[in-house]
Amino acid sequence: MARIDTNRSGEMDVFVRVVDLGGFTAAANSLRQTPSGVSKLVSRLETRLGTRLVNRTTRKLQLTEEGQAFYQRAQRILADIDEAEREAASCVPRGHLTVNSNIPFGMLHVMPLLPRFMREHPDITLDIVLTDTLVDLMQARADVAIRAGPLGASRLIARKLGTSRMAVVASPSYLARHGIPKTPADLAGHRGVGWTFPRSIRGWPFRRAEKIEEALPPPVARASDGETARQLTLGGIGVARLALFHIGPDIEAGRLVPVLQNLNPGDREDIHAVYVGHAGPLPARVRAFIDFLAQHIRIGDPALRRGADGKWKIAGDKRARDDK
Amino acid sequence: MARIDTNRSGEMDVFVRVVDLGGFTAAANSLRQTPSGVSKLVSRLETRLGTRLVNRTTRKLQLTEEGQAFYQRAQRILADIDEAEREAASCVPRGHLTVNSNIPFGMLHVMPLLPRFMREHPDITLDIVLTDTLVDLMQARADVAIRAGPLGASRLIARKLGTSRMAVVASPSYLARHGIPKTPADLAGHRGVGWTFPRSIRGWPFRRAEKIEEALPPPVARASDGETARQLTLGGIGVARLALFHIGPDIEAGRLVPVLQNLNPGDREDIHAVYVGHAGPLPARVRAFIDFLAQHIRIGDPALRRGADGKWKIAGDKRARDDK
């Protein structure tokens, strides 16, 4: 077998024990080995180094000068190894964590949790990067990314944080100026708010006689992130399709009005925390963060209903809580 | 098989190469291994440490924070190991050397060589301890001992440096006062110079009709070393049996006179450099010293002859040379 290397740390370990305990037999016992094994190992080491480390009779041990020097160095090296491994393996989450999130979800659900997270993990420092464009986790040097919508097949591992439905909305002022679309086909005559980056689905889905058809208003403005799109829509620029978890409060407050809601297919978009998988155990701080998110974020598939008073209500959406 | 320890240095070596060369395959090639071996090893390491060290796709490597820290520490540790081993294995003789010698031989044959030895090996420092009493090499922390006479069976290794015959001598003044012994039996009426420590042979051997008989003058003075015994004898205290390499010049100069020389059995006493054997290779400085002694000390079995003028001569004894 192509021997990569001799076990130099093991040799040093045994040698140090021999010196510390003052004998091969004692060292062997402390290592759960036989004296002959220790004898052979020390002989191997000496042969490999080309010098004798210890003069020995059946009664006494006497370090040579080389042995003395090697002993001290080995002691130090073993301590260094232990420290290096212990630090790398530190069970308490610590170090730096880079989180990448889409903007709406990050702002509304993640950021409110961060103070508590950092209180619970004082040894973790955080970078929060909010972008809606898809990023390469590794290129962005991010530990975790939070994405909405379908995940491309990759070796990323996803942990579901919640689900949200979508709604096509516009501002009351826009609807007053351009009228309320009654059918998907009407959208062709409307002004749309779209995206600067490609999305997984191009058109907006609508129910039509047990089937799904797509429609899309011609975009007159495009945003690079959901929050900008929301602002544009709030400003009466046009019609947009946004996530309920994002614009729920706007709808309830009447700042945005759902349209074609009776044709909404009710498709859900999952929100996931994704991280690189299949490459050894996760660092403690990454796991801690994901567990924290999964534990504290509960978005129970919110639904849109019209109240008796004609006002829209969001039901089932439990917001992130950083209280308690 | 009770695996004493994982090969922590080997793991670090592989990991460092992976980082340095930027890939598993490159590291595998540089280590004469297969990529799969490297992959498994890194996975093992990560599992053992309980954290991931490197995020990897088939194209890119991205160190985690733990990986970064571990990489730097590992690099340092590997350098330390190399240095420790290289220093221990240093091929050029260096360090401290403790030599133990019997006094006559040390003074007359070893010490004259030392200036040259130290000139040739400037990195060696020397301790010279002269004692005639037998010492335990290890207890005396000596690397080499030079002893005359038969060696006790032990695991010491002996290298022959020379041979010398013995002679029974006394000073002219003593002989003038007490007469010259003609037979071994006469010694019983003489005054002897003996030893404070036990010697391997108790009596002095003499030839008598193809057989060896022993005789010993009653000691009136005892010395702890050969040089003291010589001084006592030169002072006319009594009769002593001393090595020719030691008192040769005294005999030639007439300061000491051989007696019973016609009955001298001519037994030889070997002079050896002894060192602890069977325990791994010798340190370079020890080997250098022994080789140096063996090369420069030539004592060719000196013999005692009476010249035509009645004066005694020493033949065949080449003295140590520190010249040239």
Add this chain to the structure above:
DNA sequence: GGGCCATCTTGAATTCACGTCACAAATGAT
């Protein structure tokens, strides 16, 4: 957008280093 190449990963067979066992030698003490 699809095929190709390079890379990493996984599972099963293989192998060689390392440790165990039993015995011998040596040392110091009783």
Add this chain to the structure above:
DNA sequence: ATCATTTGTGACGTGAATTCAAGATGGCCC
């Protein structure tokens, strides 16, 4: 002098690590 303890040596067996072969994944180029 004998005994007890410790180190050293040779033969043997184990099993952990490596290799081989095949499968996945990602990037690149056309």
